[in-house]
């Protein structure tokens with residue numbers, strides 16, 4: 001039992017060391033970096049497609065999935081730069097996986113790098129990848145109680161997107177409960193209400209992401 005705890009600590013210490021290397025590399029490249037985390041299917045790629053249509057190659061996405069290049073192909077079709085990481089079983093991305101992609105990458109013309117993590121509401125939130133901030137996505141079809149049931153991501157996220165608001169008439173989602181719980185968990189979280197189906201809220205999100213760039217020191 002004692003050995004198990006030590007191993008977990010060492011794995012995280014190693015991850016954090018590489019995350020710091022990534023952070024330095026991102027800073028030198030002048031990039032804003034967001035680690036986007038959610039359950040499978042909440043709409044991460046759809047949101048990034050909408051941003052890609054506005055930003056073109058100034059948006060780069062590193063997208064993580066267990067397998068397939070489906071999300072990379074979607075993102076490139078929308079106009080963004082994209083790289084796929086297939087974890088082949090792992091339920092989260094690690095700083096090492098990101099480092100292997102970014103250490104030889106060219107970021108010429110890129111303003112924003114979004115890491116679309118593997119769809120999973122729990123494990124990805126405990127791995128630092130070197131990002132400036134974590135962004136959580138929750139879709140209304142998942143239920144309004146998810147923030148309070150799976151708090152680790154919502155506690156750590158600087159911003160929370162509530163997606164698929166066009167579906168509210170068809171699902172039993174109490175917006176006041178969800179936003180109230182998010183605020184109780186994390187009073188600093190910025191909350192966006194979005195629909196990729198109608199485009200509602202995309203401009204506000206794009207403006208926020210753009211403001212991160214100007215707010216960063218150095």
Ligand SMILES: Nc1nc2c(ncn2[C@@H]2O[C@H](COP(=O)(O)OP(=O)(O)OP(=O)(O)O)[C@@H](O)[C@H]2O)c(=O)[nH]1
Pocket residue numbers: 038039040041042043044045046047071118119120163164165166167194195196197198
């Ligand atoms: N009605 C509605 N459907 C949406 C919205 N956003 C995404 N979808 C749909 O939800 C499904 C999943 O969307 P994705 O963008 O693939 O979700 P994801 O989070 O990237 O999924 P994984 O990468 O597999 O974790 C797709 O069928 C989308 O068309 C939305 O705002 N409204």
Ligand SMILES: [Mg+2]
Pocket residue numbers: 044045046071116
């Ligand atoms: Mg996706």
